[in-house]
Amino acid sequence: MSQNRSLEHFPASAPTAVMAETRGLWKSYDEGAIEVLRGIDLTVQTGESIALCGPSGCGKSTLLHLVGGLDFADKGEIFVEGKPLADGNRALDLLRHQVGFVFQLHNLLPDLTLMENCLIPAVAAGTRRAMAEERVRELASRMGLEARLGSRIQKLSGGERQRTAICRALMNRPHLLLADEPTGSLDAKTADSVFQLLLETVAADGLTLLMATHDRALAARCQRTIEMRDGRLLEEASYGSL
Amino acid sequence: MILRLIITNLLRHRVRTLMSIAGIASSVAAMLTVVTILQGAVGMFSGLLASDSESIVFEKNVSDLFFSEVPGNALGQIAGWPMVEHADAVVFGIVSSHDQPVITCFGITSQDARLRKATWIEGSAAEFRSEGQAIVLGERAAGFLHAHRGDTVPVGHGFFPVAGVIRTSNGFEDGGVFMPLKAAQQFFHKDGSSVITVKLRKAEEVGAFKARIAATYPNLTALENQEFDRTYSQFRILKATAWAVGGCGLLLGGFGIANTMLMSVFSRIREIAILRVNGFSRLQVASLVLSEATVLSMIGAVLGLGAGSVLLIAMKYIPALHGYVDASLQPAVLLLVLLLALLTGIAGALYPAFHAMRIRAVEALRFE
Numbered sequence: 294m295s296q297n298r299s300l301e302h303f304p305a306s307a308p309t310a311v312m313a314e315t316r317g318l319w320k321s322y323d324e325g326a327i328e329v330l331r332g333i334d335l336t337v338q339t340g341e342s343i344a345l346c347g348p349s350g351c352g353k354s355t356l357l358h359l360v361g362g363l364d365f366a367d368k369g370e371i372f373v374e375g376k377p378l379a380d381g382n383r384a385l386d387l388l389r390h391q392v393g394f395v396f397q398l399h400n401l402l403p404d405l406t407l408m409e410n411c412l413i414p415a416v417a418a419g420t421r422r423a424m425a426e427e428r429v430r431e432l433a434s435r436m437g438l439e440a441r442l443g444s445r446i447q448k449l450s451g452g453e454r455q456r457t458a459i460c461r462a463l464m465n466r467p468h469l470l471l472a473d474e475p476t477g478s479l480d481a482k483t484a485d486s487v488f489q490l491l492l493e494t495v496a497a498d499g500l501t502l503l504m505a506t507h508d509r510a511l512a513a514r515c516q517r518t519i520e521m522r523d524g525r526l527l528e529e530a531s532y533g534s535l
Numbered sequence: 536m537i538l539r540l541i542i543t544n545l546l547r548h549r550v551r552t553l554m555s556i557a558g559i560a561s562s563v564a565a566m567l568t569v570v571t572i573l574q575g576a577v578g579m580f581s582g583l584l585a586s587d588s589e590s591i592v593f594e595k596n597v598s599d600l601f602f603s604e605v606p607g608n609a610l611g612q613i614a615g616w617p618m619v620e621h622a623d624a625v626v627f628g629i630v631s632s633h634d635q636p637v638i639t640c641f642g643i644t645s646q647d648a649r650l651r652k653a654t655w656i657e658g659s660a661a662e663f664r665s666e667g668q669a670i671v672l673g674e675r676a677a678g679f680l681h682a683h684r685g686d687t688v689p690v691g692h693g694f695f696p697v698a699g700v701i702r703t704s705n706g707f708e709d710g711g712v713f714m715p716l717k718a719a720q721q722f723f724h725k726d727g728s729s730v731i732t733v734k735l736r737k738a739e740e741v742g743a744f745k746a747r748i749a750a751t752y753p754n755l756t757a758l759e760n761q762e763f764d765r766t767y768s769q770f771r772i773l774k775a776t777a778w779a780v781g782g783c784g785l786l787l788g789g790f791g792i793a794n795t796m797l798m799s800v801f802s803r804i805r806e807i808a809i810l811r812v813n814g815f816s817r818l819q820v821a822s823l824v825l826s827e828a829t830v831l832s833m834i835g836a837v838l839g840l841g842a843g844s845v846l847l848i849a850m851k852y853i854p855a856l857h858g859y860v861d862a863s864l865q866p867a868v869l870l871l872v873l874l875l876a877l878l879t880g881i882a883g884a885l886y887p888a889f890h891a892m893r894i895r896a897v898e899a900l901r902f903e
Contacts (some may be wrong), residue, residue, distance in 0.1 A: 363812060364897040413810060417814030417816070
């Protein structure tokens with residue numbers, strides 16, 4: 294699959310509502326010594342795919358973590374599907390079933406099989422075992438992993454691991470998929486095929502994708518590309534302009 | 536799936552897991568052994584008193600029945616009450632010999648149920664006279680005194696002819712000396728007896744009997760056997776000691792669990808972060824840690840119960856302990872020990888679970 298695949302290959306569902314929104318988001322570490330985000334205002338429409346681009350340390354991952362409820366802002370507001378996020382908020386735990394994460398490193402549990410790793414979100418959500426296993430089989434089939442369901446993670450290749458991570462992220466049919474350098478640890482060819490699968494799935498399921506990446510070619514395959522520098526959103530470029 | 540996560544984690548550090556299980560198992564075995572032995576001792580002692588009787592009369596407010604003084608004339612009066620089928624006076628005393636620090640002596644009458652119920656190895660019940668000097672030895676006492684029927688043995692500061700040797704299932708009796716009541720009164724300088732054991736014609740008259748004792752003898756008290764078991768201060772001290780010693784052992788096991796679970800949480804911060812990122816709530820993470828501790832505790836408890844039971848059975852066959860160890864496990868004790876082991880395991884895992892709950896996924900995953 295070409296890295297220059299154009300947007301029309303992945304028609305997103307028409308944005309009809311706001312999936313996520315941040316207002317004046319500030320985040321710093323070391324008691325304010327390191328400012329990572331400086332007043333981020335971002336609106337993510339439902340069904341669109343957005344790539345956050347920028348150099349290391351510009352705040353891409355932090356922004357994803359905040360939107361996904363993994364971390365908390367010093368200042369500002371975050372809304373996911375219209376619901377505000379706050380520390381200790383019950384909405385946060387509920388949100389974790391509506392948001393899927395894919396990381397640069399697969400973050401799979403090495404002692405478990407592919408099937409068991411994918412079942413983790415379903416267990417957390419209290420889904421019935423049979424139904425959850427059926428969902429894993431369906432996703433594994435889409436990702437070309439059906440023959441590897443019983444394999445331990447150590448036995449899988451890098452690409453298979455990352456595809457497994459995508460399966461796991463999609464287990465609870467999330468509305469929002471947050472991907473942090475999802476192909477960053479893969480070689481170019483594998484990265485291309487994995488990203489292709491990711492985009493196809495996002496498009497087919499009508500998901501909203503917010504992705505952090507260094508890879509401008511990958512970014513170009515999303516509907517929107519947003520450039521970040523020093524904790525700020527610099528510009529918004531349509532795909533292909535970067 | 537949760538079970539799979541638990542088992543995977545426990546198997547990941549097998550030695551650590553085994554050490555924790557061993558800690559709980561030895562604590563449970565120690566607790567079971569101590570509690571069972573002391574409860575057995577209490578049971579044996581109360582069995583001494585309950586021989587063919589259901590009530591016991593003794594001096595009010597004494598800390599130990601050895602110090603109880605029931606007036607000599609009380610036996611005749613109580614035995615004459617219409618509600619009483621029979622009443623037996625018993626003198627308790629303790630002496631020692633050159634190699635036995637404690638020999639329990641029972642001053643009894645020739646009608647005493649103990650002599651009737653025992654298996655006579657040498658001699659017969661007919662040869663035991665309430666008025667005489669001849670004593671009867673328990674089988675184990677005969678062993679350590681190297682005595683047979685017809686011998687004269689030293690007991691304390693006196694010498695007594697042996698009328699017979701009996702076998703009983705009670706350790707105290709088996710290692711004890713049965714003296715004629717009058718000889719025992721003389722020997723232990725008592726005018727009356729330590730206790731009077733009473734069998735009533737009708738069990739439902741026990742209330743009236745107790746009231747009559749209280750009215751007739753203000754310095755005495757009458758208790759039913761079960762009531763006596765519950766309230767006798769020596770029994771309560773023994774039972775409390777047993778549970779306290781066992782509890783200390785279990786506490787050590789709990790610290791072992793705490794250490795194991797804390798190490799487990801520290802070494803799995805990344806794994807816990809992954810679970811959190813994939814939807815596990817703080818409560819679910821804590822439940823996972825607590826469940827692991829529960830599994831450890833339960834395996835340890837079951838192994839400990841097994842080891843404790845084997846130990847008790849083995850002790851039963853040690854000649855010196857014959858009759859002292861009651862290896863029959865009481866369901867209530869088993870249940871309580873299991874429950875305590877479970878609670879200890881959970882208590883030990885509380886801090887590790889709390890720590891696991893507080894793991895910030897984003898920080899744990901940042902250091903990839």
